[in-house]
Amino acid sequence: MELWQKQLSQSAVKVKDLPFIPESDEYRKKLEQVSENYPIRINSYFLEQIKSSNDPLWKQVVPTLEELDDFVQEDLISDPLNEEGDMPVPELVHRYPDRVLLMINNQCPIVCRFCTRKRKIGFPGIVTRETLRQGIEYIRDHPEIRDVIMSGGDPLLVPDKELDRILGELRSIPHLEIIRIGTRVPGTLPARITENLCSILKKYHPLYFNMHFNHPRELTPEVEKACAMLADIGIPLGSQTVLLKGVNDDSATMKELMQKLLKNRIKPYYIYQADMTEGTDHLRTSVQKGLDIMKDLMGHTSGMAVPYFVIDAPGGGGKVRLLPDSVIEHTEDEVVITNYEGKVFRYSQRNGKNGSSNDRSIPQNQDMCQLPA
Numbered sequence: 001m002e003l004w005q006k007q008l009s010q011s012a013v014k015v016k017d018l019p020f021i022p023e024s025d026e027y028r029k030k031l032e033q034v035s036e037n038y039p040i041r042i043n044s045y046f047l048e049q050i051k052s053s054n055d056p057l058w059k060q061v062v063p064t065l066e067e068l069d070d071f072v073q074e075d076l077i078s079d080p081l082n083e084e085g086d087m088p089v090p091e092l093v094h095r096y097p098d099r100v101l102l103m104i105n106n107q108c109p110i111v112c113r114f115c116t117r118k119r120k121i122g123f124p125g126i127v128t129r130e131t132l133r134q135g136i137e138y139i140r141d142h143p144e145i146r147d148v149i150m151s152g153g154d155p156l157l158v159p160d161k162e163l164d165r166i167l168g169e170l171r172s173i174p175h176l177e178i179i180r181i182g183t184r185v186p187g188t189l190p191a192r193i194t195e196n197l198c199s200i201l202k203k204y205h206p207l208y209f210n211m212h213f214n215h216p217r218e219l220t221p222e223v224e225k226a227c228a229m230l231a232d233i234g235i236p237l238g239s240q241t242v243l244l245k246g247v248n249d250d251s252a253t254m255k256e257l258m259q260k261l262l263k264n265r266i267k268p269y270y271i272y273q274a275d276m277t278e279g280t281d282h283l284r285t286s287v288q289k290g291l292d293i294m295k296d297l298m299g300h301t302s303g304m305a306v307p308y309f310v311i312d313a314p315g316g317g318g319k320v321r322l323l324p325d326s327v328i329e330h331t332e333d334e335v336v337i338t339n340y341e342g343k344v345f346r347y348s349q350r351n352g353k354n355g356s357s358n359d360r361s362i363p364q365n366q367d368m369c370q371l372p373a
C-alpha cells in the first residue's frame, strides 16, 4: 500500500474520530445525525495539520450542529446550481457551449462541509463504469466540445491504471483540445502526487490543473513539493478558492494565500461566493465581503495574484464575474474612473478639433516607428 492509500484508509469518518469536538454525549449524538446526512472524511495527513477547533482547516472539514439549521430558501438547496438539470447523460454537466464537466468518481480526500455537491459526495453507487462510459461517449458524439473538466469527487483518487485509461480515451477524441483536472488532492493529500502518477499525466498534454486552496496554511512543505512536481512536468496550475466565513473572509489572509500560490507557480483563477447549499449557511458571507476583498487585492499586489470573483448563479445560470465599482461616470464624452488608491481620473472620448468620432485612424506618414524596407 502506498503512503497516500494508507493516509486515506486511516481517515476520520465517524464522530468518534473527530478532533477537538465537545465531550458531551448529547452533542455527539446530534453530530451523528449530521454525519448521516452528510458524510465525514478527513484523511490522516490533513488530520495532522489541524491544531485546534479554531483552526481554518478544522472549520472546512469538521461537522458542526449548525449544519442542521438551515435558512436557505426554495428547493434549490440540495443542488444549488441545478447541475442535475443540465445533465444530458448521468454525471456529465453540459452548461456552456464548448465545454463540459465530467464526474469520474464521487470520493474526495477530505469532505468539505461547504461542498456544492454535498448530495453526491461520499455516497456509494453514484458514479459507475457505465455513467463514465456514457459521459465519454457523449463527448465523442459532440464535436462542439473542445474542453473537458474532470471533476467529482476527486479525479486523482482514481487508481493510476484506471486514470491512465480514462485520460487515454479522452485524448483519443480528436475535437477535444484541452483536458482539465479539478482536484483538491495536491493540497490535502500531497503524497498522492507520485512519480508514477506524473509519468501518466505528462502523456496527455495540454492538461491543466484547477486546484482548490482556501487558506495559506494548506501550503505545507509537502504540498509545495507536490505542486512543484506537477509544475515540473509542464502542467499549468490554477487554483480556486471558496470565500468562507471564519476561514478566509479577510483581505490579509486572502492576499497571503494568493501570493503564496503564485510563489508556488499556481495561478489564482477564481474566488467563489459560497453556493447556497443546504447545511452551509454558517460558512457563507455577504457578497459585499468578496467585493471588499477584491478591492483590497486589485492594484495592491501583482495583477497575476488577483483571481476573478464569481457567483455561480443559483439555479444554473453559470459563473458571473463581479468587480468592485471603478467607473464613476460613463457618458458619450468621457469616462470617470477611480484607481486602487481612490484617486479619480477622467478619460476623454472626445477627440480631434471638432471631435465626436473616436475611431480616427493614424495618418500613414506619421508612423511612430519606421521599419527598414
Ligand SMILES: *Cc1c(COP(=O)(O)O)cnc(C)c1O
Pocket (backbone or CB within 6 Å): 093, 094, 095, 096, 099, 100, 101, 149, 319
Ligand atoms: C465552472 C464550470 C465550467 C468551467 O468554467 P470556466 O469558466 O471555463 O472555467 C464548466 N462547466 C460547468 C458546469 C461549470 O460549473
